[in-house]
Amino acid sequence: MSSILTNASAMTALQTLSVTNKNLATTQNRIATGLKISEASDNAAYWSIATTMRSDNGANSVIQDALGLGSGKVDTAYAALNKAIDSVNTIKNLVLSSKNASVDDRKKNQEAINAAISALKENAGASYAGSNLLSTDSTNDAVPATANFSVVASYNRNATTGAVTTGSIDVALKNTRLIDTLATGKTGILDKEFAVTPAATGATTTQTSILTIDVSGATIDNKALDDILTGVEAAVKGLASGASQLGAAKSRIDTQKSFISALSDAVDRGIGSLVDADMNKESARLSALQVQQQLGVQALSIANASNQSIQQLFRG
Structure with missing residues (x-):
């Protein structure tokens, strides 16, 4: 009609x-x-999931940055500590060669020891981004917040409660401390004092450290050199332990960096599968x-x- x-x-x-x-x-x-879903009105459920996943990936990006910074600090300390091991071994050999040596030879050895000590002080001053893991204050050891060097390594959210927790990679600073910046009662591997007692009857026992070793003194005899060698061996052991801990932290940080990178890529792919448009179809x-x-x-x-x-x- x-x-x-x-x-x-x-x-x-x-x-x-x-x-x-x-x-x-x-x-x-x-x-x-x-995007096939660019706002909540397109698909509220998928948009909400994708938004949360993007937020998590933003946190992962921050974690990656923190791991990168932490890696730089640990790598710097690790390299310096290994150099310190070489210098202490040099001192060890020079002390050993001073046994039964002439006065002139001991003086020459002392000059070489002084050069090695200067190198050790430079090693202990190694820092990255203003952070030094090798010269620290032992008074901080009693405070959990300052006793460790910590790198934020993970970000986790409880799917049920929404509670957020972060994980960290920690290094106890007392184990990597070469020099104690505390004025007295030093506990650093290089400045912790040990007793040196010559064999002569009535000889005075003195306190020395790796940084104050002197093999050229008139009272230094083979017994005193043995005491110095004992102190040097203790320092080598402490340095090896510190290097081991830094090496383990370095390995963990590198592994976590790889994991966070892979995780971020996986989250990106997940977001894409939810909200990305198929350009061929479109x-x-x-x-x-x-x-x-x-x-x-x-x-x-x-x-x-x-x-x-x-x-x-x-x-x-």
Whole structure:
């Protein structure tokens, strides 16, 4: 039935064209943004999951930065400590060669020892980004917050409660302390004092450290040199222990860096599978919708033209 009041064909064509235009706008937005879900109204559940995952990946990025900084600090201390081991071994050999040596030879050995001690002090001063793990204050050992060097290594959220916890890689500073910055009662591997007692009857026992070794003194005999060697051996053992702990921390940090990197990539892929648009499908859909839009416009034009034919019936 033809009517001058209601054009059902035009209404249908208009509704179809509106749907096509809406779908076309959606597809164009997906192509422009690369996302099939760019806001909550697209899919509230997936949008919420993706938003949370992006937040977690942001935290992982911060963790990676912290691990990188921590790695630099540990690597610096580790390299310096290994150099210190070489210097202490040099001192050990020089002390050993001073046994039964002439006065002149001992003086020459002492000059070499002094050079090694200077190198040790340089090693102990090694720092990275203002942080020194080798010259620290022993009074901080009693305070948990300052007793360890800590690197934030992980970020975890309880899926049920939402509670957040962070994990860390810790190094006890007392185990890597070469020099104790405390004024008295030093406990560093290099400045901790030990007793040296010559064999002579009534000889005075003196306190020395790796940093104050003197093999050229008039009272220094083979017994005193043995005491010095005992102190040097203790220092070598302490340095080896410290290097071992730093090496273990270095390995853990490197492993965690690799894991966090892989985890971030996995989260990115997960987010992509939820919200990324398939550009091949969207491109094909765009072409189809453009054709539908053209046909819809033509259909609406034809439907509107039907009323004009009714007008022709009333023309004389």
